Amino acid sequence: MMLIPDAHLRVLADGRVLIGFAPLRVLRLSPSAARLTTRWLAGGPVGADPAHQELARRLVTAGLAHPCHAHTRWGPQDVTVVIPVRDEPHGVRALRDALHGRHPVLVVDDGSAEPLPGAAARHPAPLGPAAARNTGVLSVTTALVAFLDADVTPGPGWLEPLLAHFEDPRVAAVAPRVRSRPGRSPLARYERARSPLDLGAAPAEVGPGARVGYLPSAALLVRTSVLRELGGFDERMRFGEDVDLIWRLTAAGHRVRYEPASEVLHRPRPNWPALLRQRFGYGTSAGPLARRHGRAVAHARLSPVTAAAWTAGFVGRPRTALALAGVDAALLARELVPAGVPARAALRLAVRGQSAVGRMLADAALRAWWPVALPALLTGRRGRVAVALVLLARLRGRPWALDPMTWCAAGLADDLAYGAGVWWGALRARTAVPLLPDLSTRPRGNDGRRTGFGPQGVRR
Numbered sequence: 159m160m161l162i163p164d165a166h167l168r169v170l171a172d173g174r175v176l177i178g179f180a181p182l183r184v185l186r187l188s189p190s191a192a193r194l195t196t197r198w199l200a201g202g203p204v205g206a207d208p209a210h211q212e213l214a215r216r217l218v219t220a221g222l223a224h225p226c227h228a229h230t231r232w233g234p235q236d237v238t239v240v241i242p243v244r245d246e247p248h249g250v251r252a253l254r255d256a257l258h259g260r261h262p263v264l265v266v267d268d269g270s271a272e273p274l275p276g277a278a279a280r281h282p283a284p285l286g287p288a289a290a291r292n293t294g295v296l297s298v299t300t301a302l303v304a305f306l307d308a309d310v311t312p313g314p315g316w317l318e319p320l321l322a323h324f325e326d327p328r329v330a331a332v333a334p335r336v337r338s339r340p341g342r343s344p345l346a347r348y349e350r351a352r353s354p355l356d357l358g359a360a361p362a363e364v365g366p367g368a369r370v371g372y373l374p375s376a377a378l379l380v381r382t383s384v385l386r387e388l389g390g391f392d393e394r395m396r397f398g399e400d401v402d403l404i405w406r407l408t409a410a411g412h413r414v415r416y417e418p419a420s421e422v423l424h425r426p427r428p429n430w431p432a433l434l435r436q437r438f439g440y441g442t443s444a445g446p447l448a449r450r451h452g453r454a455v456a457h458a459r460l461s462p463v464t465a466a467a468w469t470a471g472f473v474g475r476p477r478t479a480l481a482l483a484g485v486d487a488a489l490l491a492r493e494l495v496p497a498g499v500p501a502r503a504a505l506r507l508a509v510r511g512q513s514a515v516g517r518m519l520a521d522a523a524l525r526a527w528w529p530v531a532l533p534a535l536l537t538g539r540r541g542r543v544a545v546a547l548v549l550l551a552r553l554r555g556r557p558w559a560l561d562p563m564t565w566c567a568a569g570l571a572d573d574l575a576y577g578a579g580v581w582w583g584a585l586r587a588r589t590a591v592p593l594l595p596d597l598s599t600r601p602r603g604n605d606g607r608r609t610g611f612g613p614q615g616v617r618r
Contacts, residue, residue, distance in 0.1 A: 159325070161198045161214060161223040165360055169199075175498040178222040181367060181459075182511060185220055186497045199223065215328075219413065221368065224361040225326065232321040234260040237379070238300045241308055242290030244268040247275075249308035249425075256311050261304070264297055266290040288391035288399040291375070295390055298382050307376045309425040310336065319419040320379045330384040330412035331404065333373035334420035335359070341426065344560055345433065348568045349426035351557045354440060357416055364414040366405055366454035373414065375400035377422045384412060392450075398443025405451050430568075434575040441579020444526070445587030456596035457526040457580075460515050463489065465597055467512075468519060474540070483512060520548045524570070526593065528577045 168177040173192035176185045187195060191213055198204055204214045217223040239261045243250055250265055257263060267277040269284035279293050291305055302324065306312065312334075320332045337356050338349035355374045362370035375391070378400065388406055391399045404414055427433040448455045460468075467482035487508035494504040523531040524545075535541030549566050556565040584592045 159204045159214065160201065160226045160228065161204060161217060162226050162361075163199045163223050164221060167199075167222050169196075170500070170503065171498040176217070176220075176222050177499070177507070178220060179369075182507065183220050183222070184494060184497050184499065185216070185222060219363055221363050225323065225415075227322040227325045230318075230322040230325050232302070232324050234317060236300050236321070237302045237304050237317065238262045238264060238298045238382075239304045239306055240291055240294030240298065241265045241306055242268055242287045242294065243270070243274065243308040244284055244290075245270045245272075246308040247272075250274065252311065253306060253308055260317075262300065264294045266294045286393060286396050286399075287375070288395060289393040292390040292393060295382065295385060301382055303380055303382045303385065305375050305378045305380070306422070307424075310376050310422045311339075312377070312422045313420075316420045316422055317379075319417050323415045323417060324381070326413065328411075328413045329381075329415055330407050331373065331378060331380045332415045332417055333364075333378045334422050335416075335418035336374055336376050336422055336424050338426045339423045344564050344568070345430060346426050347557050347560045348565070349433070351555060351560070352569065352572070353424065353426070354437070355424055357418075359418050361418060362416045364404060364416050365408040366451065367459065370416045371454075372401040372404050373416060375403070376424055395443065395446055397439045398447050401443065401447060402450060405447075405454060409451075430571075434571060437572055437575040438579040438582075441526075441576040441581075442583035442586070444580045444592035445583030445585070445589055448584070448589045448591035449587050453591060453596045453598070455592045456594065457522040457592070458518050458595040460518070460595060460597065461486065461489075462597045464512070464515055465595065468515065472540070472544075483508075486512070517551075520544070520551075522595070524548060525573045525577045526580045528574060529581055 164178055166179045169175070170177065173196040174187050174189065176187065176195070177183070178185075194210060194213060195217065198214065198217075204210055214223075214225075218225055239257060241250060241253060241263065243265060244267070247270075254263060264278040265274060265276060267274045267280040268287065268290040269281045273280060278297060281290065281293070287307075294305075295303055302321075304317075316334055320334060323329045323332045335356065335358075336353070338346070338353040340346065340350055355376055357370050357373075360369075362368065364370045364373055384407070385403075388403070388410065390403075392402050393399075395402060407414055427436055444455050463482055463486045467479050467486060470476075470482060471479035487505060490508045490511065491501060491504040494507065495501055499507070523535065532545070535545050549570070552569055553562055553565065556562060580592050584590060
């Protein structure tokens with residue numbers, strides 16, 4: 159195995175201090191560990207020594223580096239593809255053709271109006287995608303199972319980068335990048351740039367609170383034995399069952415990876431109302447997920463001091479806000495400087511952290527919190543200016559072929575539909591957890607336990 163440094167990794171103190179972001183993590187190394195890490199990050203292989211393997215694992219799970227396996231014993235013969243489908247015979251045929259007969263394929267017909275020919279199993283009535291996937295797993299005999307929805311098309315060589323991760327026995331699930339299929343319509347261009355299934359171009363360790371917090375089941379590769387041990391997907395959930403599965407895997411001590419070197423294409427929604435219904439449905443999963451996973455569903459995570467600083471700034475108390483921001487920076491420096499981070503670098507990290515919190519709060523205000531936040535913001539001049547600045551900032555992600563007005567209107571409608579779903583799901587589940595920020599100073603790690611983080615999410 160080799161290690162590839164994360165794009166945002168910073169190395170200080172002659173390699174003895176490593177800093178990663180989202181969330182901010184600081185790892186202090188002994189001189190010998192620093193020499194090993196420097197060699198690995200320069201392209202040297204990680205040896206078979208158990209101590210070396212454990213150090214490499216720490217770097218990977220902290221998001222500071224990403225594994226690269228030159229060889230793998232896994233192949234297409236180890237994978238069964240399960241396709242849950244309802245009323246999409248053309249999609250199934252296209253997906254089968256794209257797979258080129260390299261794997262066993264199990265099609266589960268989830269109560270289609272016209273029974274699908276060649277289905278391995280059929281539900282007499284629709285039970286939902288989670289139930290369809292579980293039905294398919296009952297017939298899987300291979301070590302790995304790949305779930306592919308009928309509206310995705312895997313690209314050439316999509317499987318090999320995913321299989322390599324299973325060289326690590328701790329890895330239980332891996333997913334490719336799911337990109338919206340290119341198109342000429344404004345909707346297709348919007349989906350290509352802002353699909354919730356597309357988790358970006360950077361590889362990641364996956365788990366609650368991480369940069370990539372979940373994986374969509376539109377395309378997902380899982381160890382069959384681990385999936386059965388956990389009881390499969392939760393069939394009571396119509397939306398969010400994939401998020402629930404990933405969080406149960408990490409809580410059980412398994413590792414989950416996101417691998418964008420593998421790519422599949424997803425068919426966009428047919429029209430704008432369908433897109434907004436989908437986003438609303440995604441939002442409704444927040445309530446059931448909160449019942450199962452608590453504050454992991456929070457749309458904003460920040461320390462109480464940081465929250466107080468931003469609140470003071472919003473209500474027009476700039477001196478109080480600056481004082482609290484100074485306290486926050488001092489608390490962060492108290493964590494970083496003893497770890498070997500220079501004071502000036504610690505200050506820059508504090509400023510960067512405050513900026514990231516501002517962006518996070520702005521996104522949460524327009525998405526999950528909008529039924530309360532937008533009326534409050536739009537009634538005052540300061541709030542209206544803040545909303546306008548957020549919308550202007552979002553123009554940076556606009557595809558060149560989509561005009562600014564359409565981009566902003568589509569994004570706002572997307573946010574409002576999702577946020578409405580969050581509130582509806584919270585009301586139905588009778589929980590306010592999805593509507594509240596997580597003000598814990600010690601956020602949960604990928605294994606679900608409390609970790610040694612400082613006031614802004616610094617891992618020591």
